[in-house]
Amino acid sequence: MTKKSLITILTCGIPVVIAVIIMAAKPFSAELNDRGQVMLGVMLITLTIWIFKPFKLSFSAGGLFLAFSSLVLGLTPAVVFSGFTQSAVWTLIPALFFGYALHKSGLGKRIALGIIKLFKPSYLSLIIAWVLIGVVLSILTPSTTVRVAIALPIAVQCCELCKLEKGSKGNSLILLTAFAMALIPGAGWLNGVLWGPMIQGSINNAFNTQVVTFDSWFGVMFLPMVVITVLLVAGSLVVLGPKEKLSQEAIASLKETHAGKMTRQEAITAVILVVVFGMFLTNRFHHIPDAAVCLAATFLLFLLGILEAKDFNIGVSWDLIVFIAMALSLNAIFIETGISRWLAGIIVPALAPIAGSPWLFMYGIIIIMFLWRFVDVAAFIPTIAILSPILPSIQAAYGISPLLWPAIFIMAGNAFFLAYQNIWAVMGQSIAGDRAWTSKHLGTYGVLYFAACLITLLAAIPMWINAGLFR
Numbered sequence: 001m002t003k004k005s006l007i008t009i010l011t012c013g014i015p016v017v018i019a020v021i022i023m024a025a026k027p028f029s030a031e032l033n034d035r036g037q038v039m040l041g042v043m044l045i046t047l048t049i050w051i052f053k054p055f056k057l058s059f060s061a062g063g064l065f066l067a068f069s070s071l072v073l074g075l076t077p078a079v080v081f082s083g084f085t086q087s088a089v090w091t092l093i094p095a096l097f098f099g100y101a102l103h104k105s106g107l108g109k110r111i112a113l114g115i116i117k118l119f120k121p122s123y124l125s126l127i128i129a130w131v132l133i134g135v136v137l138s139i140l141t142p143s144t145t146v147r148v149a150i151a152l153p154i155a156v157q158c159c160e161l162c163k164l165e166k167g168s169k170g171n172s173l174i175l176l177t178a179f180a181m182a183l184i185p186g187a188g189w190l191n192g193v194l195w196g197p198m199i200q201g202s203i204n205n206a207f208n209t210q211v212v213t214f215d216s217w218f219g220v221m222f223l224p225m226v227v228i229t230v231l232l233v234a235g236s237l238v239v240l241g242p243k244e245k246l247s248q249e250a251i252a253s254l255k256e257t258h259a260g261k262m263t264r265q266e267a268i269t270a271v272i273l274v275v276v277f278g279m280f281l282t283n284r285f286h287h288i289p290d291a292a293v294c295l296a297a298t299f300l301l302f303l304l305g306i307l308e309a310k311d312f313n314i315g316v317s318w319d320l321i322v323f324i325a326m327a328l329s330l331n332a333i334f335i336e337t338g339i340s341r342w343l344a345g346i347i348v349p350a351l352a353p354i355a356g357s358p359w360l361f362m363y364g365i366i367i368i369m370f371l372w373r374f375v376d377v378a379a380f381i382p383t384i385a386i387l388s389p390i391l392p393s394i395q396a397a398y399g400i401s402p403l404l405w406p407a408i409f410i411m412a413g414n415a416f417f418l419a420y421q422n423i424w425a426v427m428g429q430s431i432a433g434d435r436a437w438t439s440k441h442l443g444t445y446g447v448l449y450f451a452a453c454l455i456t457l458l459a460a461i462p463m464w465i466n467a468g469l470f471r
Contacts, residue, residue, distance in 0.1 A: 012054040019044035031345065035073055036338040042069040043330075050323075050377060050420045059426065060319040063326030070333055079336045083328030087291040092324060092427070093316060094294035095149035098273065099431050100315030101301050105265040108153040115158070123170060123241055126158060127177050127233055134181025138192045139281075145194075146280075146294065147182035148424045150273070152431040154178070159435060162246055166434060172441035173240040179428045180232060180449070187410045188225035190217040198381075199409055202388035203402050211402050219467070220403050221410070224460045228411075231452035239444060268304050272297050317430040324423050331381045340386045347386075348393050355398035358470040362404070362461055363454070369412035370450060373421050380413035399471020404464060411453045417446040 021027075023041035026034055042065075048054070049062030070080040083089065102108035115133070119125030130151070137147045155178035164171040186192030190200060191214070200212040262270075279286070279293045301307045307315065334340045354364040369383075376383045391402045416422035419429055419442060429436040437445075464470065 012048050012052050015044050015048045019048075028342070032342045033338055036342060038073060039070070039333065039337040039339060042066060042073075047375065047377070051374075051418065058319045059323035059420065060321075060326075063322050066326050066329075066333075073337075075333065075336055079332045080329060081325070082332040083325040083330075086325075086328050087289060089321065089325050089328065090291040091294050092145045092149075093321060094291075094298040095146045096316045096320075096427070096431070097298045097301060097307060097311075098146065098276075098294075099149035099153045100311065101269050101306050102150065102273075103153045103156075104311070104315075105269045105306060106263065107266040107269045109157045109161075110262070110266060111154050111157075115154070122246060123173065124237065126162075126174055127237060130155070130174070130177045130181050131185075131229065131233060133178070134183075135185050137182060138186030144183055144186070144424055145427065146276075146290075147186070148179060148427055149431065151178045151182045152428050156432050156435050167438050168242065169240050169441065170242045170246075171435065172437035172445075173236060173242075175428070175432055175435070175437050176240070176441065176445045177233070177236065179425065180445070181229070183414055183422075183424055184232070184449075185225055185229050187414075188218070188222040190214045193410070195380075195384075195410060195413060196406075199384060199388075199406050202384055203391060203405065206388050206391050207402065212406065216403055217406060220464065220469070221407055223463065224407060224411075224456050227456040227459060228449070228452045231455055232449055235448040235452065236445060239448060240441060265306050269301070269306055272300055272306075317427075320426055320430050323426065327377050327423065328381060330376075334386070343386050344390050348390060348397060351394065351398065355394075355400065358461055358465055361398075361400065361470075362408075362457055362464075365408055366411060366453060366457065369408055370415050370453075373412050373415040374418075377421055377423075380409060384409055401469035404469050407460070415446065415450065417443055417450070 019041035022044070023038045026037045028037055028040075032040075046062045046066045046069075049057050049065060050059060053059075067080055071077070099108075102111075115129045119129060133151060133154075134147070137151065152175065155175050158178075159171050159174050162170070162174075164174065187195070190196040190212075196217065200217070203212050204210055276293055276297045279288065280290060283290070298307075302309075351361075351365075354360045372383065373380070387405065391405060394400055395402060414422070416425045419425045419439070425442065
């Protein structure tokens with residue numbers, strides 16, 4: 001047995017043994033019923049599969065283990081597979097087809113070339129371009145899934161045009177910036193990220209009043225998101241920016257590269273995507289769900305011949321779809337097995353040691369949430385669902401405004417030390433294929449993001465104190 005195999009067995013075996021002990025001994029029987037404790041063990045094994053991928057198991061294999069274990073425990077299919085019926089999945093699937101259509105039609109390369117030619121080619125100019133693209137796309141659509149699906153194929157084209165080596169710092173820098181800018185800036189306003197309406201509804205329902213509005217969200221979130229974006233971009237250029245400049249040969253090649261006459265496929269793809277953006281932008285008037293808009297656009301891409309039947313299996317990673325759908329099912333599974341109620345019963349008193357100081361509370365809870373992000377991989381939906389109903393109790397006990405929690409949820413929800421933590425990181429890797437960033441570079445970029453959040457709190461906490469968000 002090799003040393004690597006032994007480390008893998010130990011790494012995976014320890015949490016599995018702990019899970020078996022929980023399921024057999026049921027140490028939390030006073031607070032959680034037997035089924036809930038068995039589900040805790042199941043979840044630990046599932047996370048082991050997702051994190052360490054023993055025996056080269058896929059993400060979807062962990063989801064299948066979670067599904068059959070939940071069914072054996074007596075949970076109904078409606079609960080176990082609830083993630084498959086959520087609109088997020090049915091936005092994700094078309095969004096992946098959008099990215100594939102951009103690549104297949106050649107429109108992605110045309111856009112990438114156009115972006116690059118707006119600036120004198122350099123790593124700095126390419127980073128600035130992706131910041132601008134991320135902001136614009138965030139204004140056009142609240143769907144992070146759609147933004148990542150559109151941005152990553154274009155970023156791949158940029159790397160190819162610049163002749164960046166696969167696995168290099170420069171390649172990872174461009175791809176990670178495109179991914180992060182699709183993820184972070186839009187959280188500065190309520191409708192810039194899908195989490196916005198969900199968090200708004202959860203908190204407002206808990207308080208039975210309009211606590212979270214567009215204006216209140218903007219006042220709390222906009223400045224921190226700007227600061228995080230600036231710090232992350234600056235830090236990435238220092239840490240991941242290659243020492244060597246783009247080669248003169250690559251620059252000359254870019255200048256001489258012409259996209260040629262726009263084809264019918266490119267034109268149709270462009271029109272469909274522009275209409276999709278327009279529908280997102282005018283949602284407040286027509287009220288057609290984003291998922292419906294995306295599905296209709298995908299249907300048109302197939303109907304008009306941009307995508308073909310064979311592309312159905314090529315354009316989408318179904319391993320990714322199963323993984324995300326089962327992760328989203330955790331919310332209903334936690335509620336059904338009593339895990340949410342059990343956790344909620346211990347959270348309010350647990351906050352007492354740090355709740356007396358705004359600085360201690362914010363830094364303490366952010367660090368805790370970033371650590372918890374290793375466990376809650378379901379787009380942070382279970383955590384939001386668990387905490388939102390008890391926010392009135394937290395406010396009553398400690399005078400902490402619920403308006404602070406969107407910042408906490410969003411900052412920690414975007415964490416991506418490891419790909420499995422962030423569904424959009426997994427999605428980005430799937431889209432980029434063999435040109436994707438390396439795990440080392442993703443981890444480094446994730447640490448930079450975490451540091452940017454901590455530094456941002458130095459400016460945000462005084463602002464929140466002055467706004468009266470701490471009693």
